[in-house]
Amino acid sequence: MPAARSIKTHLMPDTIGLVVCGGQSSRMGTDKSLLLYYDKPQRYHLYDMLQPFCEKVLISCNAEQTKSMEAGYAVLPDHPSYNNIGPLAALLSAFKEFPQKNILLIGCDYPFLTSVQLRQFSEYCNGTKPVSFYNEQSAVYEPLLAWYPYxxxxxxxxxxEAGEYSLQHFLISVRAVKFYPGSKRSIQSVDTQEDFVRVSTQLFHQRLTFF
Structure with a gap:
């Protein structure tokens, strides 16, 4: 079950948090949102993490993933008119469901993301331009670690409608605000089983240092 909400004042007003499950990863061979890095699958771990930041949090998923969702978690399936367009489907579906709200889009690919980094990020999310984590080494935005104003x-x-679906290109075209995370590990994605084993081991040893 989801963790109880203890903070009433949200750090990102008028913002809907959207945890993006994505589909079956060909490189990973499984659904990344179900990978276990902490005490629950990643999609539920992020759902709980976003609660203090957003007035409402939902999990974006396809029809098949909806069937496997645990009770108590709010779900937003992709709108039928936005099929097969990648993460843009999640974002447009959220804007359609929640007019005049901002959307915080968070993917399940980033196991090192912490609430501390999100708190720092939230301080930039107060204008009319999108704000995105920025990978300085690769010189690219991270569209699934981004805040999109209404x-x-x-x-x-x-x-x-023009048949263009790249959120990366969109962020570049509007000159989205770049957020440089203090920890570069926060934008480290996990794409293969080898990555998963390595990162899980790192996180396990990291937790041991606190005991």
Whole structure:
């Protein structure tokens, strides 16, 4: 079951938190959102992490993933009109469901992400431009670690209608605010079984240092 909410004042007002499950990863060979790094699958771990930041948190998933969702977790399936367009489907579905709300989009690929880093990130999310974690080494935005203000909905919808689905290109085109995380590990993604084993071991030893 989800953790109880203990903080009433949200750190990101008028913002809906969206945990993006994604689909079956061909490189990983399984659903990344079900990987276990902590005491519960990653999609539920992130759902709990986002509670203090957002007025409402949901898990974005496809129809098949909806069937396996545990009771007590709010779910937002992709809208039928946004099939097969990647993470953009999750974002547009959220804007459609929650007009005039901002969307915090968080993918399940980043096991080192912490609430401390999100708190620092939240301080930048107060304008009319998207804000995204930025990978300085690769010189790219992290679209699944990003805040999209409601002003982004119209240009995103026009992009989708034009057959363009890249959130990376969108963030570049609008010159989204770049957030440089203090810990570069927070943007380290896990894409293969080898990555998963290595990162799980690192996190296990990291937790041991606190005891």
């Amino acid at each position: 002003e982004a909905f119209d240009p995103l919808k026009k992009m989708q």
